[in-house]
Every structure is written in C-alpha cells, then in structure tokens.
Amino acid sequence: MSTTAVAAQTRVELALTLRRGESVLLTLGIPVVLLVFFSVVDVLPLPTGVTEAVDFLAPGILALAVMSTAMVSLAIATGFERSYGVLKRLGSTPLGRPALLAAKTLAVLAVEALQVVVLVAVATVLGWRPEGSALVAAGAVLLATVGFAGLGLLMAGTLRGEVTLAAANGLYLVLLLLGGMVFPLDRLPAALEAVARLLPAAALSGALDAALSAPPSVAVGPWAVLATWAVVAPALAAWRFRWE
Amino acid sequence: MSAVSVAGLVVRYGRVTAVDGVSFDAHAGEVLALLGPNGAGKTTTVETLEGYRRPDAGRVSVLGLDPIADHAELTRHVGVMLQQGGVYPGIRAREALRLFAAFYHPDHEDPDELLDRVGLASVASSTWRALSGGEQQRLSLALAVVGRPRVAFLDEPTAGVDPGGRQVVRQVVRDLAGAGTAVVLTTHELEEVERVADRVVIVDRGTVVAAGTPAELTSSGAPVEEIRFGAPAGLDTAVLAVALGAAVEEVTPGEYRVDTAPTPAAVAALTAWLAEHDLSLADLRAGRQTLEDVFLRLTGPDSHPGAR
Numbered sequence: 001m002s003t004t005a006v007a008a009q010t011r012v013e014l015a016l017t018l019r020r021g022e023s024v025l026l027t028l029g030i031p032v033v034l035l036v037f038f039s040v041v042d043v044l045p046l047p048t049g050v051t052e053a054v055d056f057l058a059p060g061i062l063a064l065a066v067m068s069t070a071m072v073s074l075a076i077a078t079g080f081e082r083s084y085g086v087l088k089r090l091g092s093t094p095l096g097r098p099a100l101l102a103a104k105t106l107a108v109l110a111v112e113a114l115q116v117v118v119l120v121a122v123a124t125v126l127g128w129r130p131e132g133s134a135l136v137a138a139g140a141v142l143l144a145t146v147g148f149a150g151l152g153l154l155m156a157g158t159l160r161g162e163v164t165l166a167a168a169n170g171l172y173l174v175l176l177l178l179g180g181m182v183f184p185l186d187r188l189p190a191a192l193e194a195v196a197r198l199l200p201a202a203a204l205s206g207a208l209d210a211a212l213s214a215p216p217s218v219a220v221g222p223w224a225v226l227a228t229w230a231v232v233a234p235a236l237a238a239w240r241f242r243w244e
Numbered sequence: 245m246s247a248v249s250v251a252g253l254v255v256r257y258g259r260v261t262a263v264d265g266v267s268f269d270a271h272a273g274e275v276l277a278l279l280g281p282n283g284a285g286k287t288t289t290v291e292t293l294e295g296y297r298r299p300d301a302g303r304v305s306v307l308g309l310d311p312i313a314d315h316a317e318l319t320r321h322v323g324v325m326l327q328q329g330g331v332y333p334g335i336r337a338r339e340a341l342r343l344f345a346a347f348y349h350p351d352h353e354d355p356d357e358l359l360d361r362v363g364l365a366s367v368a369s370s371t372w373r374a375l376s377g378g379e380q381q382r383l384s385l386a387l388a389v390v391g392r393p394r395v396a397f398l399d400e401p402t403a404g405v406d407p408g409g410r411q412v413v414r415q416v417v418r419d420l421a422g423a424g425t426a427v428v429l430t431t432h433e434l435e436e437v438e439r440v441a442d443r444v445v446i447v448d449r450g451t452v453v454a455a456g457t458p459a460e461l462t463s464s465g466a467p468v469e470e471i472r473f474g475a476p477a478g479l480d481t482a483v484l485a486v487a488l489g490a491a492v493e494e495v496t497p498g499e500y501r502v503d504t505a506p507t508p509a510a511v512a513a514l515t516a517w518l519a520e521h522d523l524s525l526a527d528l529r530a531g532r533q534t535l536e537d538v539f540l541r542l543t544g545p546d547s548h549p550g551a552r
C-alpha cells in the first residue's frame with residue numbers, strides 16, 4: 001500500500017464529502033439543529049434522573065453524528081461511486097482495495113473529528129459539562145464506526161445507487177428514533193426497547209453516555225453489541241460487496 | 245513476446261455468447277483497432293483483457309501475465325479508458341489527474357502538462373459533471389495515460405468528440421505508441437481507424453471477420469469493377485447510363501455507382517458528361533475500396549446469409 005496514494009485518495013474523499021451540500025447538512029447541520037432545538041425547547045421526555053436536556057442529548061447527538069458519517073454518508077457516496085463506475089475504474093489503478101478502504105476510513109474519521117469539535121462546542125455553550133473519560137468515548141466511537149461503516153458498505157455494495165440512498169436514509173430515521181439519541185430508550189414500549197438495545201445506534205449512545213458520566217464506565221451491554229456489529233457488518237459487506 | 249495476446253477467447257453472459265473465439269495479438273509500439281458494429285463484443289473483449297471478466301474459454305495475456313491472477317502487478321503498467329463513466333461526478337479535472345498521478349508515483353506524466361496536451365487547461369477547475377461529453381472523453385483518456393502505461397486499452401476514445409478533439413486524441417494515441425506502448429482501442433468509426441491504427445481487427449457478432457493493416461484490408465478481395473462519384477442528387481441515371489454504356493445507380497442521394505471497370509477512358513467519359521451538363525463533381529473513386537466498403541461488406545446485413 002503506497003502512502004502517497006492513500007494520502008491523495010483520502011484528500012479527495014474528504015474534499016468531495018465537504019463539497020457535497022447534502023452531506024454537510026446530514027453530518028453537521030441536522031445534529032446541530034437537533035441539539036440546539038431540543039436543548040432549548042422543552043418538549044422531549046427525559047430519561048429518569050436527568051434534569052438538563054442537554055446532558056441527555058449531547059452523547060446521543062454525538063452518536064447520531066457518528067452514524068450519519070460512518071453509515072449514511074458513506075453508504076450514499078459509495079453507492080453512487082459504484083453506479084457511476086468509479087469503483088470499477090479505480091480497480092484498474094495501482095491504488096488497490098485495501099488502500100481505498102483505508103482512505104475511506106481516514107476520511108470518515110476526519111469528518112467525525114470535525115463533528116465532535118463542533119458538537120462539543122455547541123453543547124458546551126448550551127450548558128453541557130462533560131465529565132468522564134474522553135478516551136473511553138473515543139474507543140466506543142471507533143468501534144461503532146467500524147460497525148456502521150460495515151452496514152453502509154453492505155448497502156452500497158449490494159443495492160443500486162438510488163436504492164442505497166433510500167435505504168440509508170430510512171435506516172437513519174429508524175435508528176434515530178430507536179437509538180436513544182433524541183428519545184430516551186426507557187420511554188419506549190418494553191418490547192421495542194429490547195429490540196432497540198440490540199441495534200448499534202442505541203449501543204453507541206449508551207456507551208457514550210456511560211463514558212461521559214462521572215465516574216466513567218465501560219458499559220458492558222452496549223460495548224458487546226457494538227463489538228458484535230463491528231464484526232458481523234464488515235464481514236457481510238466483504239462477502240456480498242459487488243464492485244460493478 | 246506480444247504485449248497483448250488473445251487466443252480463442254469465448255465470453256458468455258448467461259446464455260448470450262458475446263465473444264465467440266476471438267484471437268489477435270498486439271505489439272509494443274503499435275496501435276491496434278478493434279473495429280465492429282454495436283454489440284460486436286469489443287467492450288467485452290477489452291474488459292476481459294483488463295481483468296474485469298473471466299474467459300469462458302481461450303487464453304488472454306497482457307505483458308505475459310494473467311489479467312485476473314496478476315491483476316495487482318499489471319495495474320502499474322496498464323492504462324484503461326472505460327467506454328463510459330468511471331470518474332467522481334464532483335471531482336475537478338485537475339484534481340482527478342493529480343489523484344491518478346499519485347497512484348503511479350513517482351513515475352507519471354506531469355498532470356498540468358498533460359491537461360494542456362489534451363486541451364483541457366481552460367476547464368481545469370471544472371467538475372467532471374460540468375464537463376461536456378467530449379471533454380469528459382479527453383479527461384478519461386488523460387487518466388488512462390498519466391501513469392505512462394506499457395499497454396493501453398481505450399474503449400471508444402473518440403466517441404462524442406468533435407473534429408478538433410479527435411485530432412488531440414489521435415495525437416495522444418500516436419505519441420503513446422511512439423513511446424513504445426501497445427495501444428488497443430475500439431471504435432466503430434472507419435475514418436478513425438484509417439487515421440490512427442497500424443492494424444485492424446474487424447469483429448462482428450463475437451468473431452473476427454478480417455484482420456490486417458488498413459492497406460491490406462482495402463486491397464484484399466476481388467478487384468473492384470466500379471466507379472463511385474458524388475454529384476447533385478437526382479441525376480437522370482438512365483441518360484447517363486446510355487452516355488457511358490454501363491449501368492448507373494444512385495446508391496444514396498448524391499452518391500452514384502457506375503457498373504464498369506475503372507479505366508481512364510470510363511472516368512474521362514464520366515467527367516466529360518458532367519462538364520457538358522455543368523454539374524459539380526463532389527467525390528470520385530475508382531478501383532479502390534475504402535475500409536468502409538470492406539467493413540460494410542463483412543459486417544452488414546447481407547454478410548450473414550443464414551441470419552435473421
């Protein structure tokens with residue numbers, strides 16, 4: 001794997017992502033708006049024991065941001081690259097698949113870093129005082145990114161570009177509602193809550209919430225769910241992915 | 245060793261046999277054109293050489309290697325231009341060329357100089373989506389050659405390119421061959437073949453129907469017993485036939501065929517008749533078939549007595 005090639009490919013992936021208005025809206029605009037709106041307007045139910053909306057929302061919205069980038073944005077971009085023949089064409093350059101994957105991963109992580117900076121700044125202005133361990137939180141984000149990216153690439157590599165667009169957006173909405181991101185899990189009907197806890201979205205917001213509370217903890221249930229998705233989703237994607 | 249070798253290649257899509265026993269070789273420094281009508285199997289053949297399709301029978305090799313098994317090694321030495329697409333819609337022309345140059349680092353053309361060479365310097369900051377069809381073709385060509393390939397596969401490099409652009413494409417192709425690259429290109433345009441190819445392989449319905457240099461192909465077959473000329477449409481062919489003592493037919497409006505041996509006397513009689521009637525002569529061809537004649541004879545509807 002040539003570092004020159006990976007660096008160049010990462011730069012282009014990142015530039016193209018930031019150039020797409022709809023992707024910036026999805027990865028930055030929507031999370032910021034949700035965070036500000038529901039922190040300021042008192043309409044959401046809060047989980048038991050939480051008094052300030054932003055304390056509940058901040059970890060959940062960070063989880064939403066990670067999901068938007070690693071799953072939705074990646075799926076849509078890769079799906080269209082596949083239908084435009086970009087992946088096919090890259091396949092006959094010396095770049096190689098591992099390097100392409102590395103570049104996409106680095107670009108996703110760079111966007112996530114930008115999201116974290118912006119969202120933490122906004123949440124701080126709204127009165128959030130994060131405690132706990134940034135390191136544990138970063139670990140959860142990394143693990144979740146692998147799982148989400150696996151899901152995104154699974155869609156992109158098996159469905160047509162437009163279908164990927166629809167599927168990724170649909171899944172985004174479902175996981176947003178069942179993800180403990182804006183709506184507390186314990187307010188869901190019991191059966192739905194049980195399902196939701198097995199999904200990667202709720203697992204990430206749960207893991208982030210535990211990591212960013214004092215004292216910080218590694219929430220075993222959510223981490224186990226994240227780890228499972230991080231293994232299963234990329235494996236499925238690698239198995240089913242069609243480059244043309 | 246041939247740079248590209250295809251022997252008895254068969255490729256099927258389900259029950260459709262797209263390529264049915266094609267063989268040819270291409271050598272370093274030569275431009276080989278795969279010429280054939282739509283659906284002849286040109287793209288399928290080239291994509292097999294690029295490693296995208298697996299042969300159902302026969303053997304292909306590029307630089308002595310297997311396009312699928314040795315794919316990673318071949319990518320350094322093979323330049324590819326797909327028939328369409330293959331570029332990020334949002335990428336700028338210069339950005340795309342620099343990206344591809346980085347893949348071949350450090351042995352690559354200078355992206356800015358190459359952009360200039362294909363006539364895209366003025367649209368260097370336009371995105372692919374904003375480029376015209378012909379500009380996209382030229383960028384695609386530039387991306388195929390930026391890595392200084394030893395073998396280049398160009399699928400319809402001049403499709404949708406205007407005359408000025410064609411000149412540019414031809415020059416790039418000739419320069420490439422001049423530097424020792426084996427170029428395999430596909431086209432269904434005869435003019436293109438006559439201008440750029442050293443050798444031609446005519447394919448139709450998955451099989452090779454003729455192969456050779458353009459000169460060999462046009463001088464092959466029976467001597468041509470006819471004169472063709474262009475003049476205003478709607479001439480009275482009956483009157484002309486009497487004057488020449490041979491049958492005259494208006495093949496297409498304004499294009500005529502005289503059924504006689506192309507002797508100087510016959511040509512003189514024809515031009516005299518035209519002069520006498522104060523008619524202009526747009527084109528005159530005696531005794532030599534063009535590649536178009538060969539192509540149409542070999543691939544036209546009349547060439548398949550059993551078919552349809």
Ligand SMILES: Nc1ncnc2c1ncn2[C@@H]1O[C@H](COP(=O)(O)OP(=O)(O)OP(=O)(O)O)[C@@H](O)[C@H]1O
Binds near residue numbers: 260287
């Ligand atoms: N993916 C595919 N699935 C099924 N059939 C295919 C596929 N690709 C090509 N074919 C068929 O194989 C035959 C050869 O196609 P191919 O694209 O190789 O022709 P071509 O010579 O490149 O034509 P053109 O000049 O139109 O580009 C055609 O009959 C086509 O319909």
Ligand SMILES: [Mg+2]
Binds near residue numbers: 286287288327399
């Ligand atoms: Mg074709």
